[in-house]
């Protein structure tokens with residue numbers, strides 16, 4: 171089995187979760203942690219067992235032993251950090267939102283092709299067994315056609331102009347941070363809408379603190395999507411079919427609840443150990459084993475379709491990112 175040296179670029183909150191999931195993969199070597207602050211990188215490396223710590227992203231990228239870089243910086247920096255990593259011929263797994271807008275995502279895809287180097291959006295939920303099972307239920311047509319999707323992602327995070335969630339310079343806003351999941355859910359199950367309706371409640375920075383979105387389709391199919399930082403919520407995705415409903419929760423490692431006239435059935439997929447992020451890490455290494463520069467599942471087209479839809483929604487609620495739009 172070929173082993174790959176992983177490096178973390180940006181030692182923040184999600185990087186910790188991802189690093190702990192990497193540990194469950196036999197072919198992943200926890201090689202380097204890179205932070206803008208060497209003492210932070212050293213603490214991170216020690217906590218998770220990385221062999222090296224770097225106090226500069228560039229220094230880490232200049233290390234020939236690094237094979238794959240996981241980019242976990244704020245969204246406004248994803249494009250810059252991805253371009254730099256690809257230029258150093260490192261395979262890239264970059265967090266969502268992949269970038270701020272379509273233009274930036276296109277630059278990243280172009281660089282992947284130019285440097286003939288792997289690039290994938292870290293859209294972990296697409297690869298977990300629970301979501302794959304929902305897709306297979308839809309495809310099977312056992313419950314008839316899918317008519318409506320409801321999907322929420324909300325949690326309470328009080329206003330703080332400096333926080334990544336509110337600061338526009340760091341890509342603040344509910345849509346790109348968590349609304350991206352309900353939008354993804356609708357795109358993957360119902361496809362691209364023919365019409366989008368959206369309203370936002372703005373924070374004092376001009377970011378979307380809460381956003382409501384409706385996708386309208388042919389044949390009266392609809393998606394009702396919500397995201398925001400104003401309050402906690404149960405955060406379910408509910409799929410309404412002609413002959414029943416299917417419900418999952420946002421954490422993904424949850425039972426799938428299927429309700430039909432015949433009763434209620436609970437399915438539980440084996441989501442394995444960890445938080446579920448190791449599926450994406452494992453998938454990256456499978457792609458590299460095959461010499462690919464693009465995932466056959468989380469394709470460039472997937473990322474483009476997602477960001478184009480996010481751009482359309484954002485234009486409707488007039489959220490603008492300075493120095494990016």
Ligand SMILES: NC(=O)c1ccc[n+]([C@@H]2O[C@H](COP(=O)([O-])OP(=O)(O)OC[C@H]3O[C@@H](n4cnc5c(N)ncnc54)[C@H](OP(=O)(O)O)[C@@H]3O)[C@@H](O)[C@H]2O)c1
Pocket residue numbers: 179180181182183184185204205206207210242243244245247265266267292294334340346347
């Ligand atoms: N897949 C998921 O489930 C999931 C969950 C949460 C977040 N995310 C995504 O992951 C990314 C990071 O989110 P997070 O919650 O981990 O954020 P975070 O805790 O703020 O960490 C971001 C890290 O980026 C680095 N960074 C570089 N330049 C920065 C700057 N100018 N300001 C602030 N930080 C800077 C910092 O690392 P150093 O100080 O070490 O350089 C910081 O710790 C976001 O794009 C977010 O959407 C994904």
